[in-house]
Amino acid sequence: MTEIPVMDWHLECSECGATRGPEGVPTVCQCGRPWLVRYPDRVHPVTERAELRRRHGMWRFRSFMPLAPGEMPVTLGEGDTPLLPVPRLGRELGFSNLWIKDEGTNPTGSFKARGLSAAITRATAAGVARFTLPTAGNAGIAAAAYGARAGAEVRVFAPRTTPDTILAQIRNFGAQLELLDGHIGDCGKASRAWAAESGALDLSTLREPYRIEGKKTLGLELSLQLGWKLPDVILYPTGGGTGLIGMWKAFQELKAAGWVEGDMPRMFSVQSSGCAPIVKAFLEGKDSAEPWPDPWTVASGLRVPGPLGDRIVLRVLRESRGGAIAVDDATLSGAAHYGTMLEGIDLSPEGGAAVAAVAALKAEGTIGADACVILFNTGAGWLYRPEAIGQ
DSSP states (O other), rough: OOOOOOOOOOEEEEETEEESSSSSSSOOOOOOEEEEEETTTOOOOHHHHHHHHHHHHHHHGGGGGOOOOOOOOSSSOOOOOEEEEOHHHHOOOOOOEEEEEEEEGTTTTTHHHHHHHHHHHHHHHHTEEEEEOOOOOHHHHHHHHHHHHTTOEEEEETTTTTTTTHHHHHTTTTTEEEEEOHHHHHHHHHHHHHHHHHHOEEETTTSSHHHHHHHHHHHHHHHTTSSOOOOOOEEEEEEHHHHHHHHHHHHHHHHHHHSSSOOOOEEEEEEEEBOOHHHHHHHHOOSSSOOSSOOOOOOGGGOOOOOOHHHHHHHHHTTTEEEEEEOOOHHHHHHHHHHHHHOOOOOOOHHHHHHHHHHHHHTTTTOOOTTEEEEEEEEBGGOOGGGTTOO
């Protein structure tokens, strides 16, 4: 008789506070808002920190993750991405302690590898063998790759305007790709319709609870790389916002465990002026974001007009004493090119948005010259260049 793994966590609604067990295949709360994973019985002695340095990859943090004893994750070796000092860029922008966390070195070329590894791990453990999701690009690649790794069927709905290199990668990993006119919101509707028709699990951002847990490792890993100290400021290119939410959750859990001390980082959401629902809501003092009409930006990962996690993201920005800023496409593209040439890091347009934003925040006095500042390059720049596939 097969022993059933003990799942020592539960789910808590991010909005109404309702709770439920992790059994089955959870989607969203009855109130329509995302679940967050809670681990009330887990204990993390500080001595465990030394052990983590002898492990590798995202799943080195399995004691903070939704993984039962003896379970094996669906993994391609994601995580352990470099945290790189950028002294030349820092001098140009007026910072003495500027860093870039380069998520483009993940197996599928972006930070999406973390979330999809965790989500597909839990779903396949529950018996799911068919997945669907909408994508602005990089999530589709990750879902296709991790679905292949798990031996599952994946259908991806993407805007027709998604960069060709990204679409080619989705096809290469064997996913069924459906191209639609419109934006990711339109693709989300199509994905949910397909889920209802086929029984596939919809892996849309925050419509299941475990992508956040994968993205949480961004904060866990960053803390480890900084010697269990927290930075002063984090600038995060924000589309759906799972990474920002996940990091804030990670820092709270590390604080509760006694692994880090001091002030929490100030979190800043960076968007394109062509699609900036979080920035608009933050500046207007609102608790939720209105869908952005006619979204467009070359930073396809930022082209999310109506993020489901808007209320959580806005809470994080305010609780952390951070903020939100939008930069235009010409500026973010120029910053990506400049930063790549100056530091040798293959910045995506989203990474360029973080560079442009930190320059603007420094110029207006919001961030000081001596602050420890982390910029996130959420994906590899080559994925956005058609010449990468010979076009």
